[in-house]
Amino acid sequence: LTFRNSYSENIDSISELISSVYIAPIDSILLDETYGQQSSIIRGAITKAESNNNEFMFRSMSKVQTKRTINRHWVEWHRKFTLSFACLIFFFIGAPLGSIIRKGGMGMPIVVSVVLFIIYYILDNVGYKMTRDGVWIHWVGMWFSSFVLLPLGVFLTYKAMNDSVILNADAYLVFVKKIFFIREHRNYPVKEVIISPPVYSEVSMKIDGLNNDIDAYLKNYKSMGYKAYWFDEGQDLQFAVVRSKLEVILSSLSNSINGRVLDKAEEYPILISSLRPFKAGSPGAKILAYALPIGLVIRLVSLLFERRLNNDLLKVKKLNNELQLITDKL
Structure with missing residues (x-):
C-alpha cells in the first residue's frame, strides 16, 4: 500500500x-x-x-530491378524443365493426331500442328511475362502452358487408343443433325444381283411381332417419370428389341425387286439410338440423376426426343400396316 x-x-x-x-x-x-x-x-x-x-525512389527502383532479376533467374530455372516437359506433351498430342486425322493428306495435320504450336507459344509468353513482372508466382507462370496442354494430350491419347473420330467432319455433322432434329432418309435402290429375296409371309409375321412390341413399349414408356428415366433399365432393353426388329425387317425388304415395297421401306424413319447420354441404371446415369440441376435440364431436353420417338413408333405401325397390304398381294 x-x-x-x-x-x-x-x-x-x-x-x-x-x-x-x-x-x-x-x-x-x-x-x-x-x-x-x-x-x-x-x-x-x-x-x-x-x-x-x-x-x-532510388531504393524502390533498385528493389523492383532486383525483384525482376530474381524472377528472371527463376524463369530460367523453370525453363530447363518446362521445355523438356513440353516435348513430351507435344509427343502425346502429335502421335494421336497422326492416327486420328485420316483425311486431307499432309495439309490437315500441318494446319492442326501449326495452330497448336501458336496456342502453346501464346500461352508460354503470357506465363513468362506474368512471371517476369511478378504478377504470378514463378512456377504458375512458367508451367501455365503445360498445365493447359497436358489435359489435351491425355484426351487425344485416350481417344486415339479407342479409335475415336473426334476430328472427323462426318461425325460432327451427324451430331448437328441430331441437335437440330434434321432427319436422315433411308435409301433402298433396286439391286442388280439379289442373293436371298425376302419371303413376304415371314416378313408379315415379323411385322405383326414388331407391332406388338411397339404397343407394349408405348404402353409402358410413352411417358416416363424422372426416376424411371434414369433408373429403369427395361426401357433401354425393350427399345433395343423394337429397333433391332425394325432393322431386320427393312434389311430383308432391301433385297426386294418390287418398287412399291422399296418405296414404302424408304418412308420408315430412322429411330434414335437412345433417349439419354448414359445407359439407365449405370453409374453415370445415377450421378446425373442425383445432380438435380443438371439431371433436370437433361430430362427436360430429352422430352423433345421422347416425343419424337413416340411419333416415329406410331408412324412405323402405320407403315407396317400399309406394307402388309402391299406384301399380301405379292
Whole structure:
C-alpha cells in the first residue's frame, strides 16, 4: 500500500511538472529568426526532403530491378524443365493426331500442328511475362502452358487408343443433325444381283411381332417419370428389341425387286439410338440423376426426343400396316 501511494504521488508530481513547462510553438521559433536565417532553414528543409524522396525512389527502383532479376533467374530455372516437359506433351498430342486425322493428306495435320504450336507459344509468353513482372508466382507462370496442354494430350491419347473420330467432319455433322432434329432418309435402290429375296409371309409375321412390341413399349414408356428415366433399365432393353426388329425387317425388304415395297421401306424413319447420354441404371446415369440441376435440364431436353420417338413408333405401325397390304398381294 505504501508503494502504491508513493507511486500515485510521483505520477501526480510529474504531471504537474510537465504542465508547468512552456513549449514554444514551432512557428514562433522560426519567426524569431531573421529573414535570411528563415530562408536558409526553409531551403535546407526542402533540400533534405527532396534528397529523402530521391533516395526512396532510388531504393524502390533498385528493389523492383532486383525483384525482376530474381524472377528472371527463376524463369530460367523453370525453363530447363518446362521445355523438356513440353516435348513430351507435344509427343502425346502429335502421335494421336497422326492416327486420328485420316483425311486431307499432309495439309490437315500441318494446319492442326501449326495452330497448336501458336496456342502453346501464346500461352508460354503470357506465363513468362506474368512471371517476369511478378504478377504470378514463378512456377504458375512458367508451367501455365503445360498445365493447359497436358489435359489435351491425355484426351487425344485416350481417344486415339479407342479409335475415336473426334476430328472427323462426318461425325460432327451427324451430331448437328441430331441437335437440330434434321432427319436422315433411308435409301433402298433396286439391286442388280439379289442373293436371298425376302419371303413376304415371314416378313408379315415379323411385322405383326414388331407391332406388338411397339404397343407394349408405348404402353409402358410413352411417358416416363424422372426416376424411371434414369433408373429403369427395361426401357433401354425393350427399345433395343423394337429397333433391332425394325432393322431386320427393312434389311430383308432391301433385297426386294418390287418398287412399291422399296418405296414404302424408304418412308420408315430412322429411330434414335437412345433417349439419354448414359445407359439407365449405370453409374453415370445415377450421378446425373442425383445432380438435380443438371439431371433436370437433361430430362427436360430429352422430352423433345421422347416425343419424337413416340411419333416415329406410331408412324412405323402405320407403315407396317400399309406394307402388309402391299406384301399380301405379292
